[in-house]
Amino acid sequence: MKVGFVSITGLPNVGKSTLLNSILGEKLAIVSRKPQTTRNIIRGIKNLPDAQLIFLDTPGIYMGDTVLNKAMLRNALSAMRDADVIIHMIEPGRAPIASEVESREQHVIKELRKTHSQHLLAINKVDTLKDKKLLLPLMEKFHSSGLYKSVIPISALRNEGLDLLLSSVIELCPEGERLFPEDMMTGEPERFFVQEIVREKIIESTYQEIPYACAVVVESFEERSAQNLVSIYAVIYVEKASQKGIVIGKGGAMLKRTGTRARKEIESLLGKRVYLDLRVKVREGWSNDLNSIKEFGYF
Secondary structure, X not given: OEEEEEEEEEOOOOOHHHHHHHHHOOOOOOOOOOOOOOOOOEEEEXXXXXXXXXXXXXXXXXXXXXXXXXXXXXXXXXXXXXOOEEEEEEOHHHOOOHHHHXXXXXXXXXXXXXXXXXXXXXXXXXXXXXXXXXXXXXXXXXXXXXXXXXXXXXXXXXXXXXXXXXXXXXXXXXXXXXOOOOOOOEOOOHHHHHHHHHHHHHHHHOOOOHHHHOEEEEEEEEEEHHHOEEEEEEEEEEOOHHHHHHHHOHHHHHHHHHHHHHHHHHHHHHOOEEEEEEEEEEOOOHHHOHHHHHHOOOO
């Protein structure tokens, strides 16, 4: 059978997490229209009769100045180096002509050329492309580069072109034995997904700098089997006192709403009742502090 690690890479907000969720048929990665939502490498396992594919959803490749941005770039490049196959995702709507695409993607392409992986190009969101005539020259431009085994138009949101993408991935993967049990869908612990769900609800409810300034850490995760209950204590870290006030909201309304929405999704994930206690703390300049980055699990 075919077994391989498959890195999903590209610029921020091109639909990498949506692709992972669509391939697996389950929501593993949080999704937002705000760039840089994904901070960690998220492993999703696709089990098929003739293949086991370990997908690595990665942070968008972005040359930011903060320690957090540098850690995210490090995570993305690490996943590329370790992959058997790399799916490079682009979005045609961002660049109507090939030269513009090339200039925006040049750093990703430079990193791709450093790897020994097999490369596929997935042109995502083709359903949103108003002028379909632009697609063919774009495909020809990238195919003629010699970097990609195939160039495949897809819509991750609408599940269009994913069968062809999957079959192309399987063809390029090496033969081997399963690395994970057939019923296993991810290698990430439950605490990780709890943190991500809470962060997603904050991103959905806030604006401006808040999504980029918050981190969530589960400090206590206690299962009470007799009560079919999981008791979770989590801390939301922000960088300024003013941000703390926004996350909490007037009379605690924002924090309560965030907790309620997160708790419902966590209960669905765990299949148990959940008691969720959220607190907000200020850690000034955490996104530019290596010790904090490590503590929060981003390095």
